[in-house]
Amino acid sequence: MLPHTLELPPDRVLTPHWRCREAALEDCGIGLGARQGNRNALASLVAAAGLAAETDQPWVSFSRRKAWYQARGEYGDLTYDNVIAGMKEGVEAGLFDEHRALPGAHLDDEPRQSRFRATPLLIERLGDSRFRHLRPASSIVMRDADGRPVDFRETDRTLRLRREADGLNEWLGSMRVEVSPDASPEDWQRTRHHLKGRKVRDGRETWSCVLPTPTPHIIRVFGRERWDCHGRLYGWWQNLSKERRGELLINGEVLIEPDFAMLHPTFLYAAAGATMPRDVYDTGMHERAHGKLALNVLVNCRGGLRGAVDALMWRDDWEGSRAYTEGLVEAVASLNRPIAGYLGSDAGIRLMAIDSGMAVEVMKRCRKADVPCLPVHDSFLAPRRAENHVKAIMADVLDAARTRISQGTSKTSFQKGPQEPRFGAAAPAASPLPAPSALAPAGKAPARKTSAKKAPGKAGSRPVQASRAAKASQALPVAGEALPGTWDLTERTLALREDYERAVLARHRKVAAGAASGWGVAPTASERRHDLAQARGLAAVMADEEQRTGLCVVSGVPYALSEEAKAKRAKRMAPKPRRPLPKPRRPSTFWAKPSAPSAQAKAKPQGTLF
Incomplete structure (x- = not known):
């Protein structure tokens, strides 16, 4: 068996989305007289081997474990029995070259899996036959933390997401995507099923290989078994470089690709309520491309700044030293x-x-405006004639998203104007008397008429409101300011933990309330514990960063909790006393009393004829 090494190109994965036609299966001389399920599995195996033979990845990985197929109901006829039987028939017919992995090899440090490839005999018998595409059974996919697909429970939310994706796929099915005839032949290579686009980056030439479907199709993929994680749209055109995507045509129209500039930093600055710099990537001391990569890694990694440095150092295309990376x-x-x-x-x-x-949302609005477009995460392929229209839609959607993230960016002001306090009863609407200011002598303020007896409930002073206003007027730390001399690591960590934990608990209550009304899924106990642990870890990281730099990093959170806040936290964190067990109920003795013997009935004299 050939070992799987990093030098070899990765294997393709066996999927049920492509099948050879019945005529091609008969030309190969396999599957004759078999059940339809076996024939469908054989058709998928033949198509997978034939497609892989067109690329530089001739091997197709598949599993020989029953558990692997039991967890993938969307594979249809590609069951364990059908795949193993079809592989055996193909190998015996000389159509497949199979390399089996040892049991448990998928758990090794360098995981191995069984794989197969097409033999020259299979390629000869297939000839010029083309394979047919089968759309995935579901347009939304849920994956776990390791990227494996998992099943999910159908709710109102999943049905809504599925309807959205299916509606977009129905609209995309009416589009025709092709390569422009004006494109340079040196930048494109074609096979019976694949397209290869040339890409040059940093003086190095590579080729992107894509497998176009007969009509455009998207799949929305969520991650970590949560509907608020990931969720991006994926299509075959996204694997091409931006230069090659610009040479595509939609319904014969030339395309442009407007995008959202610095989208994720825009979200974060909106959430923080701060003004974003003109260029969040340009430090003035490093290359802008390096700054962009570093910020993207910082947003997506864990472990603070040290975690970002480690993530950059592990990248194969990163050539900077550790000292340069840290700086x-x-x-x-x-x-x-x-x-x-x-x-x-x-x-x-x-x-x-x-x-x-x-x-x-952008695609739905473009559909309503009859403007064809294809999504590329944070950009869109659209006809050049509708460039201004698409950009206007994108700007409107971005403004709405920023408003949802932070109310401080809303264009509408909800602040009330200053009002004079009311003293006594209001004057009649049409009073025949002149205003008090007209009767007052010059230089003196008009005397206010007050009632001798105040109305019930109209207190002259409000100590509770005054104390709240005093608390609100306290100066809170601002990011970037120097730390005061009274700054303490333990107190700061405790204050940050309190703030982060309260935010997590509030989000949990909101999600649970939505789940109770039929929207979404309430977080499980393990998810709640994980989020709280992550909040505590983030608080410690932020406090350590402030101690290291001597500057405030997190604004809006006091440097230390007040005594009242500490008491409330201690009360909340204290273990709740267990409720006493109910006293055992004394067994009733009423039913245990022996019943009194019933009096014997006197025998009635039997009647006689004499």
């Missing part, structure tokens, strides 16, 4: 100090859920 990450974090609380906190996967919802 780059610190410079980018300093440039974006107002959002330092979100950097290194794994916020990117939730930001993807926001931008994916924006992409769906």
